[in-house]
Amino acid sequence: MMKVKIGLQPIVSRINLPTVLKTAILPGDSMERLFIATQLGEIFYIGNGDLRTFLDIRARVIKLGGSGGYDERGLLGLAFHPGFYYNGLFYLHYSAAGTQGPGALPGGFTPDPCNPETLNLRWTNRETQYDHIDTVEEWILPSNGQPRIRRTLLHLRRPFSNHNGVNSLNFSPETGKLVLTTGDGGSGYDPFNLSQDDMEIAGKIIEIDVAKNTFINNPPAVTRFHELPLPAQETLTVMAKGVRNIPGISFQRYNNQYIKFVGNVGQELVESIFSFVHYKPIPVTQLVQASNRNSRMNHEGLINLGWRGWEGDFPTMILNGCSANPALDKKDIAFFNEAVKTSVRRLPPLTSYLHKDQRPDKFGGTALTGVQAYMGNGIPALTGSVVFTDLAQKKESQRQNRGVLAYTRVRTDGKPNDYRVIETDDHYGSQSAYYVSLGSNLNQTRLYLGVHGSMKVTDFNQGAVFELVGHQDRGPMY
Template structure:
């Protein structure tokens, strides 16, 4: 793969943390506009060179940053109906104000859970008392933009109780150009190492990629708050299919047209060692009603063609391991397989990554990763060496631990032989000065010929107005 160097063209600054960047044809003027959603609950769009407020739901967002400023909750999903120009419908995914709970592990230390392979009790934890022991509630809502009026909420599609504050996903709502359905990508519920193994449990909503048929009316004013598919009313179950399981935390799903079919790309944020990007074309979604029926009958569903990313038994292409500093040499790390039995169980059925990049990488032309924050195909021609490639962002390069921090931009390509692909770092010709630059979001326009990068000057959502938005240009 060729070396690529790009520049950044500033579009807007002084934003709160931008979580979603995407374009849509605005009903009022029939022009494709760039929309920006911020974690704290604002949505803006760029019109005639001016940034305008589209929607402000800050009062409906849970209080963010209470424990030091870092937070993974908030407004995390925005998607426009494929017929938005005519029906004016769009969709939101966010953490609801006033739903703060105590967490799923009462009395646990603030550090994320870590399993001990020598203590079986730590490998088989159960999430109990769910109506009391949870962190917050996320909701998926349908909104409408009436002509010459303010956006209004139409209905709630899902209310999901989450065990921990983290792993809610980001850029979590996207419409599939194949099925026309709304795709929800979230995460395993949080903490570390998926302590309750929610991602592999077919009944759990956590750790899945879910299609929602928004064109089916559900006629339920206030859907119940749930954690499992079988807790949903049947009319809602009938709108849902599951594409994949084994998700740790996902920055959205993206689609790249390839002849008469679509390649789907999903990035899975890693635990301690590796960040991974997966791709697939063919898949066999399972209706939620079928999963629930199989659970009631205590029978197995046919999962041939169903996508499994392998978590928690696998972290990318590797069995999930617990790192421990070697007592004899602190520079070395001992790695013990955390869930050996589960790694065996999912070893054949899981999907292999398209590419992985690592938290520790000694190669001179690579970087040490922190967390994957965006995955987007690029179909433009202005940056020829990126045409047809998959571009991705990482929050922060670890080798630049001294301030100012810099994120990472890189790309990979699907190999004809379907083998694991390497990646190249994209060099950026832009001077951020003395301010840190965490790469927090990546977006494209409708035909994927333009790329947009969201940058923040801090990892704390409570540090306001430190966001910048750029277009990636030659």
């Protein structure tokens, strides 16, 4: 793959943490606008050279930053209906205010391969032992009016504060359905193995048929599919399982098909990007019926990313540091039996990058934060590739934290591929720059990068958004 160097063209600065970057054409408008959703609950758009407020739901979003300022809750998903220009419909996923609970476990979790009790934990007392409730809602922008909520699609009770997904709502151009990408519920190592349990909503990629108008008043907060009312079950299909945490899904048109790209955030070793074309989603009603009959489902065609038995292409490890000699760090397979069980069922990654990598043309990653296909011609070397972002690369020689961009491609023979780092301008001097989100316009010819100056959501007005451009291009910041 070619060496690529790009410019970062400033679009907007001094905003809060930009979690979702999308474009849409407002009803009655003639121009595709960039929309920016922040983790705190603001949604802005660029209009006629200035930043305008589209919607502010900060009062609806859970209070963030309780434990040291770092938080993975908040406004996590924004998607515009394919017919938004005509019907004004859009969708939100956020952690709801007033739903804070004590959490599902009293402390942290580390599995012990020699202690079966740690490998077979169960999430009990779910109505009282949980961290918060996420909601997925349908909103409408009426003509000559302000946006308002139209209906609630899901209330999801989450066991821990982390692994809720980001850029978690996207419409499939293939099926026309709303795709919800979330995480395994949080903590670490998926304590309750929710991601591989067919009945658990956590750790899945779910399609929602929003054309079916269920209009269930105040749907219950649930954790398992069978707890949903039947009309809600009938709107859902499961696209994938084995998810740890995921920064959205991207669709790339290839001939008459779509390549789907998703990334799985790693635990100890590696971050992974997956690609697939064919899949066979399973209706939730069939999963529930099979569970009620205590019968085994046919999972042929269902995508399995392998977690928690696998972290990318590696059996999930526990790392025990040897402080005197790091080269002797002990590595134990955390869930040996699960790794064996899912070894032939899981989807191998398209590409992966390690948390520790000393090779000069690679980088040590922290957490995958965005995966987007690019079909534009403005950066010819990237045309037809998939671009991804990491929160902050690990470099001992680097005094400040910097995010990193990289890219890879789908091989014609279907085999895994390598990746290459994208060189970028440095706009930050001595300031840290965490790469927190990646977005595109409707036809994937432009890419947008969300950056924040801190790991804390309570550090306000440190966010910025850039467009990825050819190295020679520049432009104003609003």
